Amino acid sequence: MGFLAATGRAFLIFLEATGRLALFTGSALSHCVRPPLYPRQILRQMIDIGYYSLPVVGLTALFTGMVLALQSYSGFSRFQAEGAIATVVVLSITRELGPVLAGLMVAGRIGAAMAAEIGTMRVTEQIDALSTLSTNPHKYLVAPRLIAGLTMVPLLVIVADIIGVFGGFLVGVYRLDFNAASYINRTWEFLQPVDVISGLVKAAIFGFLIALMGCYHGYHSKGGAQGVGAATTNAVVSASIMILVWNYLITGLFFSTK
Amino acid sequence: MTVPKIALKNVTKHFGPKKVLNGIDLEVAKGESLVVIGGSGTGKSVMLKSILGLLTPDSGSIQVDGVETTRLRSREREKLLHKFGMLFQGAALFDSLKVWENVAFGLIQGSHMPRSQAKEIAVAKLGAVGLGPDVAELSPAELSGGMQKRVGLARAIADEPEIIFFDEPTTGLDPIMADVINELIVQCVKDLGATAVTITHDMASARKIADRIAMIYQGRIIWTGHARDIDNSGNAYVDQFVHGRADGPIKMQIKAL
Numbered sequence A: 001m002g003f004l005a006a007t008g009r010a011f012l013i014f015l016e017a018t019g020r021l022a023l024f025t026g027s028a029l030s031h032c033v034r035p036p037l038y039p040r041q042i043l044r045q046m047i048d049i050g051y052y053s054l055p056v057v058g059l060t061a062l063f064t065g066m067v068l069a070l071q072s073y074s075g076f077s078r079f080q081a082e083g084a085i086a087t088v089v090v091l092s093i094t095r096e097l098g099p100v101l102a103g104l105m106v107a108g109r110i111g112a113a114m115a116a117e118i119g120t121m122r123v124t125e126q127i128d129a130l131s132t133l134s135t136n137p138h139k140y141l142v143a144p145r146l147i148a149g150l151t152m153v154p155l156l157v158i159v160a161d162i163i164g165v166f167g168g169f170l171v172g173v174y175r176l177d178f179n180a181a182s183y184i185n186r187t188w189e190f191l192q193p194v195d196v197i198s199g200l201v202k203a204a205i206f207g208f209l210i211a212l213m214g215c216y217h218g219y220h221s222k223g224g225a226q227g228v229g230a231a232t233t234n235a236v237v238s239a240s241i242m243i244l245v246w247n248y249l250i251t252g253l254f255f256s257t258k
Numbered sequence B: 001m002t003v004p005k006i007a008l009k010n011v012t013k014h015f016g017p018k019k020v021l022n023g024i025d026l027e028v029a030k031g032e033s034l035v036v037i038g039g040s041g042t043g044k045s046v047m048l049k050s051i052l053g054l055l056t057p058d059s060g061s062i063q064v065d066g067v068e069t070t071r072l073r074s075r076e077r078e079k080l081l082h083k084f085g086m087l088f089q090g091a092a093l094f095d096s097l098k099v100w101e102n103v104a105f106g107l108i109q110g111s112h113m114p115r116s117q118a119k120e121i122a123v124a125k126l127g128a129v130g131l132g133p134d135v136a137e138l139s140p141a142e143l144s145g146g147m148q149k150r151v152g153l154a155r156a157i158a159d160e161p162e163i164i165f166f167d168e169p170t171t172g173l174d175p176i177m178a179d180v181i182n183e184l185i186v187q188c189v190k191d192l193g194a195t196a197v198t199i200t201h202d203m204a205s206a207r208k209i210a211d212r213i214a215m216i217y218q219g220r221i222i223w224t225g226h227a228r229d230i231d232n233s234g235n236a237y238v239d240q241f242v243h244g245r246a247d248g249p250i251k252m253q254i255k256a257l
Helices: A002-033 A039-051 A054-079 A082-123 A126-132 A137-175 A180-189 A193-219 A224-255 B044-052 B074-081 B099-103 B105-110 B115-128 B133-137 B145-158 B175-192 B203-209 B227-232 B236-243
Strands: B006-015 B018-028 B033-037 B059-064 B084-087 B163-167 B195-200 B212-217 B220-226
Touching (some): A002 A137, A039 A082, A054 A082, A054 A137, A082 A180, A126 B044, A126 B084, A137 A193, A193 A224, B006 B044, B018 B059, B018 B220, B084 B145, B099 B105, B099 B115, B099 B133, B105 B115, B115 B133, B115 B145, B145 B163, B163 B175, B175 B203, B212 B227, B220 B227, B220 B236, B227 B236
Parallel strands (some): B084 B163
Antiparallel strands (some): B006 B018, B006 B059, B212 B220
8 A cells, every 4th residue: 555655646746737737838938928928037037048058058969969070080981981971960060969969068058057046046035025026026037038048049059050060071081081072062962951951940948848847846955955956856867858758749849751 | 194114014924834914003203203112023123124115915915105005016116115214233234345336235225325525524424423435445345243234224224215114123233323323313214204104022122212112913013202201101011021030921831951
């Protein structure tokens, strides 16, 4: 009986958390489209997510593109398929690694910061103070972050795509002695719009999930410094897992041939 | 009989197995300053937050100006909260904003006033709590605890609310700064003609601010009376609290070693 009770309790807690997250998401989404919006807050978040994440996302993309070229060369040369390297790099980057790695980096950088900031506002009663000043915290704190995440991460991924492909190009031309023109040709040859578009759709959803997890865990944090720490951890871990799960689901939607 | 500004009837609230509010009955008349005293964890803060709608009570009725508020939708709630100002225990200033933006927050976001006009009012309100215009451009983190409390007070009164709540306004301040805050509270409430509810366990503060005092114990109001009657309340609980004695009907739960 003890086992059944424990299972049931865990299941109920899971259902409660799911319901709470669903309500939170619904409320936050409705505030994204109902005026008044807070342009100042949206702009601040956009700069934070879009501009200040550029270095870390750029570096990640650069080295990922470089290592892709290097690895595929050492693998493909075993069966004389070196000519496919440019195609492999561009497809991997635009479809998968650009959005996923950028998403994970932004989750670590932005999701954590959001959870910590909102969590601290919660435990120091700043969120209550917002309400007493006739300002809806969902509208003022959550909606701008969701909007910024949804719009900025795709832009970051465009940059990551370009830098990643450039990284592959650098290794291909300067280390593996490909002809620059033919490498670029190869890059374009088999690239289809859907490769890039699916990556950007992923990026938008990842950006939304990162902001949602950051806000949700921060908003519901309790109990001082420890609670804020836990909220930060939960925000990053849950965002990362959701990114990987949704990555699979979206890939299935776009590219399932069956 | 006139309608009380705030009226609570049999309000209850529990968190998990713990009953925090156990049937609160309380009325606050328009323009009076009520101080609610009581020990830590007796439900004082929960009561204030229930009136503001930050927490939803399990049962009971809370009326503001004769209008039931426990079942308000969020938009109506926002409108209602225009009547309120609150000074939080830790001041709860927004640390991402400058001091003047904090004070002007309710004017800009709540009442949609242009920023330049709101700034003028904010600087004037800062002046009213004894802070110069140079403070306006600082960030809250650069201020001392007493100054933060004063900025919090300026923010609470900036939109000229009809009702002001003070959550332990003197906690964590030195006695002199505490008295400065007390005087500012009395002054601000009088200037605005506002109704004030203060929760505190600082008796010096209670004596200074209160027209009327209510004592809360185990989630119930166990005594109310005029501030001048506090020393001969005839209530053993109140006596013990006022004189700060460890022995009496209120037993602190201290674990035996």
